[in-house]
Amino acid sequence: MQFKDLGLNVPILKALEEQGYTKPSPIQERAIPPALSGRDVLGCAQTGTGKTCAFAVPILQRLEARTGARRPIRALILTPTRELAIQIGESFEAYGKYLKLRHTVIFGGVGQNPQVEALKSGVDILVATPGRLMDLHDQGFISLDALEIFVLDEADRMLDMGFIHDVRKILKWLPPQKQTLFFSATMPPEITDLVNSLLKNPVKVAVDPISSPVEVISQSVYLVDKGNKTSLLAHLMTQKRVKNALVFTRTKHGANKVARDLGKAGISAAAIHGNKSQTARQQALADFKAGRIRCLVATDIAARGLDIEELSHVFNYNLPEIPETYVHRIGRTGRAGRGGEAIAFCDFGEKPLLKDIERLIGKRVPLIEEHPYPMQVFEAPKRDKNGKIINEEDVEARAAARELRRQREESRKAAEEARRAAEQAGLAAAKAAPEDAPAKKKRRRKKKGEAAPELEPAPVQEKSGGAPPAPSAPRRGVRSGALMDTGDAMPITDFQRPNPMDSDVILDATARLLAPRRPQLSSILPKGGKAPKKNQPKARQQAGPEEPKKARQAKPESKAKKPRAKAGQEQRAAAPVPQSRKKAPGRQQRHDRPRGLPPEPRRNQPKDSTEQESLMKPYYLDIGR
Numbered sequence: 001m002q003f004k005d006l007g008l009n010v011p012i013l014k015a016l017e018e019q020g021y022t023k024p025s026p027i028q029e030r031a032i033p034p035a036l037s038g039r040d041v042l043g044c045a046q047t048g049t050g051k052t053c054a055f056a057v058p059i060l061q062r063l064e065a066r067t068g069a070r071r072p073i074r075a076l077i078l079t080p081t082r083e084l085a086i087q088i089g090e091s092f093e094a095y096g097k098y099l100k101l102r103h104t105v106i107f108g109g110v111g112q113n114p115q116v117e118a119l120k121s122g123v124d125i126l127v128a129t130p131g132r133l134m135d136l137h138d139q140g141f142i143s144l145d146a147l148e149i150f151v152l153d154e155a156d157r158m159l160d161m162g163f164i165h166d167v168r169k170i171l172k173w174l175p176p177q178k179q180t181l182f183f184s185a186t187m188p189p190e191i192t193d194l195v196n197s198l199l200k201n202p203v204k205v206a207v208d209p210i211s212s213p214v215e216v217i218s219q220s221v222y223l224v225d226k227g228n229k230t231s232l233l234a235h236l237m238t239q240k241r242v243k244n245a246l247v248f249t250r251t252k253h254g255a256n257k258v259a260r261d262l263g264k265a266g267i268s269a270a271a272i273h274g275n276k277s278q279t280a281r282q283q284a285l286a287d288f289k290a291g292r293i294r295c296l297v298a299t300d301i302a303a304r305g306l307d308i309e310e311l312s313h314v315f316n317y318n319l320p321e322i323p324e325t326y327v328h329r330i331g332r333t334g335r336a337g338r339g340g341e342a343i344a345f346c347d348f349g350e351k352p353l354l355k356d357i358e359r360l361i362g363k364r365v366p367l368i369e370e371h372p373y374p375m376q377v378f379e380a381p382k383r384d385k386n387g388k389i390i391n392e393e394d395v396e397a398r399a400a401a402r403e404l405r406r407q408r409e410e411s412r413k414a415a416e417e418a419r420r421a422a423e424q425a426g427l428a429a430a431k432a433a434p435e436d437a438p439a440k441k442k443r444r445r446k447k448k449g450e451a452a453p454e455l456e457p458a459p460v461q462e463k464s465g466g467a468p469p470a471p472s473a474p475r476r477g478v479r480s481g482a483l484m485d486t487g488d489a490m491p492i493t494d495f496q497r498p499n500p501m502d503s504d505v506i507l508d509a510t511a512r513l514l515a516p517r518r519p520q521l522s523s524i525l526p527k528g529g530k531a532p533k534k535n536q537p538k539a540r541q542q543a544g545p546e547e548p549k550k551a552r553q554a555k556p557e558s559k560a561k562k563p564r565a566k567a568g569q570e571q572r573a574a575a576p577v578p579q580s581r582k583k584a585p586g587r588q589q590r591h592d593r594p595r596g597l598p599p600e601p602r603r604n605q606p607k608d609s610t611e612q613e614s615l616m617k618p619y620y621l622d623i624g625r
Contacts, residue, residue, distance in 0.1 A: 011097075016095065076128065084154065219342045223374065243310075246311060316345065326361075
């Protein structure tokens with residue numbers, strides 16, 4: 001059967017032909033037709049058999065038939081690792097070369113701004129890892145309401161990496177009416193339960209037996225002690241003339257150590273794992289694919305999705321604790337029908353793991369005994385108080401992590417001490433530097449508590465169309481402000497801020513308002529009572545009956561000169577005063593004083609606040625001086 005027999009359109013067939021695809025693989029032949037018809041598909045096939053093409057080609061053809069101006073996300077491919085996401089994106093780029101569909105890839109470890117810009121421009125197909133997808137969805141940059149096709153690739157690996165809870169959360173964001181495609185190399189019971197709850201009447205495609213290794217891969221195992229594994233690896237790389245090799249270790253610390261030891265042995269190597277930045281991981285992978293390095297040392301994070309053409313060897317430096325992981329590791333070689341070789345190292349403590357792997361694949365792995373580093377340590381592995389095997393590599397990795405944290409803490413403390421020393425040196429230099437005369441005088445004045453010197457008035461700006469007004473000389477303690485440019489509505493005014501201790505007008509008036517008033521006699525005498533006659537002043541000469549009130553003023557007892565009266569007033573003053581107008585003998589005579597003069601001081605009585613001299617000084621605006 002050819003690809004043209006699967007009902008694919010001409011642009012996709014042309015792109016597949018350029019990639020060298022002529023005959024579909026078994027998983028492609030059985031999964032593409034039901035996927036094109038819109039049915040749910042559950043594909044289980046060995047890694048390296050073309051599962052990406054089996055779901056990418058139907059997605060491209062179905063979405064191309066309904067392309068519109070608006071570009072919401074219509075297809076979502078969820079993958080466990082960044083490397084696998086990048087490779088799936090490259091596959092969509094290659095297969096959809098002659099289509100007008102847009103796709104983008106989002107993953108963590110890098111800045112999100114370029115990914116957000118790509119999403120804003122509109123995409124039809126989104127390839128994502130769970131973490132970054134959830135972040136951008138929570139930020140409001142991703143909407144999955146218009147989704148039509150959902151693909152979960154390497155579903156079993158999602159469980160191994162602890163993504164099952166994230167996957168369940170993402171599934172709640174998807175519309176109920178959609179096409180779902182599940183692809184995996186193994187099918188543990190957990191995946192089976194998830195599939196049964198999500199897929200609706202799926203087409204099950206199981207090409208190869210579950211977890212069976214590819215037959216074209218040559219497998220072998222070497223029994224070797226832990227301390228001699230790196231030496232045996234360097235020996236085999238040289239003896240077999242290995243072109244490129246992928247080495248798997250259990251820990252990140254182990255990957256770094258193996259790559260460093262291989263470099264010392266003259267073999268170019270690089271490490272990739274979760275602690276490496278995404279840029280470093282992509283650079284190492286690019287160098288490995290380009291042939292600039294011979295050996296790529298990785299943890300299980302790279303066991304899935306790495307599609308390296310013509311990878312000749314895969315080394316299991318440490319046997320995995322999960323037997324299915326062994327199948328994924330060796331599946332990196334022997335891809336697309338090509339041959340490959342998988343070599344495993346096994347120490348005495350890893351023999352139980354080797355038996356589990358052989359039980360899973362259904363056959364014994366050939367044992368190679370003739371090599372320069374045979375096993376010599378036959379001691380049972382150490383166990384802790386709970387009976388768990390103590391792995392020396394894990395202990396070494398934890399010790400290395402503690403040492404790294406200690407070095408970072410020491411570096412931080414050293415940087416802090418250097419910063420403090422620099423600050424102290426700067427303060428000492430500032431103290432030792434010669435001080436200029438104005439600053440020294442100012443500091444001396446501040447120390448003695450002296451007042452600041454008087455400030456000179458600011459220069460007056462000239463107003464266009466006339467001579468500038470002469471600035472007023474500043475008084476003591478007065479700082480002249482700049483003239484305000486008020487335009488033609490108001491003249492330019494020099495507002496001076498006077499010293500609030502220069503006058504007593506405002507504060508004296510305030511004191512008079514707040515001072516207690518003298519009580520009236522009517523308010524303190526009983527009803528119908530009379531004022532006491534004691535200390536009464538003598539009655540003064542009264543004015544005539546026709547004399548107006550303004551002319552009747554009390555004559556002070558002092559020897560002041562009497563004001564001269566007019567002629568008419570002298571005659572009226574000589575006239576007798578009627579009896580009704582005379583003052584009662586017991587009533588106190590009224591003393592009227594002209595307005596504007598302060599009241600006379602009271603004799604033999606203490607002065608109140610209104611009669612004392614002001615102790616306050618002015619606070620008012622002296623305008624226009």
